[in-house]
Amino acid sequence: MTKRDNFIMPDRARLLNIATWSSILAWLVLAVYILAAGAEILRFQQDVLAIQPFEVTTTSDYMLLLSRMAVGIFRGFVYFVVLRAVALGLIVIVETSINSDEQEEGGHE
Numbered sequence: 001m002t003k004r005d006n007f008i009m010p011d012r013a014r015l016l017n018i019a020t021w022s023s024i025l026a027w028l029v030l031a032v033y034i035l036a037a038g039a040e041i042l043r044f045q046q047d048v049l050a051i052q053p054f055e056v057t058t059t060s061d062y063m064l065l066l067s068r069m070a071v072g073i074f075r076g077f078v079y080f081v082v083l084r085a086v087a088l089g090l091i092v093i094v095e096t097s098i099n100s101d102e103q104e105e106g107g108h109e
Contacts, residue, residue: 012094012097012098015090015093015094016090016091016094018090019086019087019088019090019091019094020087022083022084022086022087022090023083023084023087025083026079026080026081026082026083026084026087027080029076029079029080029083030076030077030079030080032076033072033073033075033076033077033079034073034076036072036076037069037072037073040065040068040069040072041065041069044061044065
């Protein structure tokens with residue numbers, strides 16, 4: 001391994017740990033955003049129940065609820081995809097490094 005390779009790949013185990021934590025965090029973020037969307041539904045139900053009997057909820061109220069939920073879930077999904085991409089990218093880097101080391105060792109024998 002050259003000095004440049006050591007600079008790029010100092011510790012594979014550390015990169016794999018970061019990839020694992022990134023993957024775990026991705027699932028946690030997705031769960032939190034889904035729970036937040038559920039909390040938004042519950043809050044909306046509480047608001048509807050608190051309205052006076054003769055007041056009517058309008059279509060715009062429902063559209064506002066749907067837009068808040070959609071934005072929240074979409075944001076959570078984007079964070080999920082980014083964190084999963086980071087995890088998979090790190091795993092690919094480590095696998096590529098391992099494969100290149102195996103090829104170098106096979107070529108010198």
